[in-house]
Amino acid sequence: MSVGKGTASAPWIRRYYELCGAKDIDRAMEFWAPEGVLRFANFEPVVGREAIHSVLGGIVDNWVKETHTLLNLWELPGGLVVFEMDVAFDRHDGSHVVVPGAAVCQVEGERFLEQRIYVDMSPVFAPSDATAGVVS
Numbered sequence: 001m002s003v004g005k006g007t008a009s010a011p012w013i014r015r016y017y018e019l020c021g022a023k024d025i026d027r028a029m030e031f032w033a034p035e036g037v038l039r040f041a042n043f044e045p046v047v048g049r050e051a052i053h054s055v056l057g058g059i060v061d062n063w064v065k066e067t068h069t070l071l072n073l074w075e076l077p078g079g080l081v082v083f084e085m086d087v088a089f090d091r092h093d094g095s096h097v098v099v100p101g102a103a104v105c106q107v108e109g110e111r112f113l114e115q116r117i118y119v120d121m122s123p124v125f126a127p128s129d130a131t132a133g134v135v136s
Contacts (some may be wrong), residue, residue, distance in 0.1 A: 003056045007073045007074075008068050009073065009075055009081050009107060009110075010073050012031065012110040013073070013083065014068075014070060015031075015056070016101040016112075017085075019031075019061065020068070021058065021066045021067050023060045023061075025053055025057045025115070026053070028056065029052065030052050031111055032049050032111060032112050033050065033108065033111045033112065033113050035048060035051055035113075036048065036049065036052060036112050036114065036115070037105065037112055037114040038051075038052045038056075038080060038112075038114075039115070039116045039117065040055060040059070041117060041119055041120075041121050042121075044092035044120050048070070049119065054060070060094075062124070062125070063090060063091050063092065063113045064090040064091065064092055065089070065125065066088065066089050066090075067088045068084045068085050068086075069085055069087075070085050071083075071085055071089070071106060072083075077105075079106055079108055079113070080105070081100070081103075081104075081105045081106075081128055082103070082105070083102065083103055083105075084101070084128075085100075085101050086098055086101070087099055087101050088102075089124050091124070093128045097123050097124050099119055099120060099121070099123055099124060100119070101117060101118060101119030102118045103115055103116060103117045103118065104116045104118075
């Protein structure tokens with residue numbers, strides 16, 4: 001199923017990632033249940049809005065801007081949402097890196113109960129000459 005065709009979660013998930021890309025982590029926290037659980041890439045899971053805010057706030061300072069493009073999104077019974085995305089990073093050194101990612105989420109209404117994000121961040125943190133294969 002393509003994003004936006006019969007998927008009720010796509011608009012609010014897009015808005016959440018727009019806020020993250022704008023580094024507006026305070027407003028992004030409105031999309032999390034108080035007891036939410038986030039597992040981002042290789043980091044250990046964190047529980048609760050305060051811990052999630054701390055992790056996301058620390059991560060986004062590593063680049064100038066990020067943009068998430070939802071590619072496919074599937075909604076399954078019981079509040080399970082799975083999606084693919086491309087994530088574009090404008091780095092502090094002026095380079096631009098795009099990496100693929102995916103997430104498996106448990107949602108209730110328009111809030112994340114749990115989000116497991118799978119993305120290889122190594123190109124984002126590699127020296128700019130080492131990202132030649134992923135720079136667009």
